[in-house]
Amino acid sequence: MAPPPPSSNGSLGNRLVKINVHEGIGTVILNRPAKCNPLSRQLMQDLAETLEDLRRERPVRSVVLTGAGTAFCAGMDLQEMQAAQDLPNAHEQWHEDTEQYRALLEQMWRFPKPLIAAVNGPALAGGLGLVLACDFAVGAEDATLGLPEARRGLVAGMVIPLLCFRVGGAHAARLVLTAETVSAEEAMRYGLLQETHPEPKVWARAIELARACSLAPEEVLQLSKRVLNETVGEHLPTLLAAGAAASATSRTTEAAAEGLVAFLEKRAPRWP
Numbered sequence: 001m002a003p004p005p006p007s008s009n010g011s012l013g014n015r016l017v018k019i020n021v022h023e024g025i026g027t028v029i030l031n032r033p034a035k036c037n038p039l040s041r042q043l044m045q046d047l048a049e050t051l052e053d054l055r056r057e058r059p060v061r062s063v064v065l066t067g068a069g070t071a072f073c074a075g076m077d078l079q080e081m082q083a084a085q086d087l088p089n090a091h092e093q094w095h096e097d098t099e100q101y102r103a104l105l106e107q108m109w110r111f112p113k114p115l116i117a118a119v120n121g122p123a124l125a126g127g128l129g130l131v132l133a134c135d136f137a138v139g140a141e142d143a144t145l146g147l148p149e150a151r152r153g154l155v156a157g158m159v160i161p162l163l164c165f166r167v168g169g170a171h172a173a174r175l176v177l178t179a180e181t182v183s184a185e186e187a188m189r190y191g192l193l194q195e196t197h198p199e200p201k202v203w204a205r206a207i208e209l210a211r212a213c214s215l216a217p218e219e220v221l222q223l224s225k226r227v228l229n230e231t232v233g234e235h236l237p238t239l240l241a242a243g244a245a246a247s248a249t250s251r252t253t254e255a256a257a258e259g260l261v262a263f264l265e266k267r268a269p270r271w272p
Helices: 041-056 078-084 090-109 126-133 148-152 159-167 169-178 184-190 199-214 218-233 236-250 254-264
Strands: 017-022 025-030 062-067 115-119 136-140 144-146 181-183 195-197
Touching (some): 017 041, 078 090, 078 254, 090 126, 090 236, 115 199, 126 144, 136 199, 148 254, 159 236, 184 195
Parallel strands (some): 025 062, 062 115
16 A cells, blocks of 8 residues: 555645645655655755654654655765765765754654654665664565665764664674665564565555554653663764764765765776
8 A cells, every 4th residue: 555645734745755644643755756765955854844843733643754656765865965075165065964864863763753664665875764763664575775885985874873773783783884785574683674564565554553652642652752762872862973973074085976976877986
């Protein structure tokens, strides 16, 4: 079952992020399917504003995040990243971009209502970060997940703390250092996904879980999420900030410049 069509309520939806609210459950849809829903600056801004709207909407008890088309999210908008390299204030732009993504991840992690990822297709790089910032995730049986940044001359600085928080150090090290993309079955073993289903059923199953969460009182859900996050991730905001600095620094290197060009030209990188 595909996600429902977006709501016509303009206060809760916009061009790159669409939304449907039904019976107290919000479905947020990353809506740039032709490009596999990459995280451009505008999409990140739209997503942050949409989540803030849903936080304020008292009738909304739980939220499901998914992607339009055949992908969940392919990661950062690499064409936008490459274009930033030619700007006279490139370093400032890299800092602003990494800070925007860090703030979005922290907003999601602190979101007071249950936030469930319905991973309908590939979730890579920054897209995997969105999955990890949700409370838990349901995935399609043919979904793929991974952090390919190292092979592009980049550092997944802001995703690494969330990855360690969710799956532990050894699994995180393998995913980060090998930069391998794993199947949904492997992602289940690591703990990146909690369930897998045929793709047409992924969103419906996420909605079922959102309804189950919504049976508890709002105050109990908020307090439970706070305890869950602070018990395991008390220092996560500090680690996200350190990761943002590492990510921004990696973008200044010759390796990053070559990695981005090689990816866009669909060839193997020639590392300096």
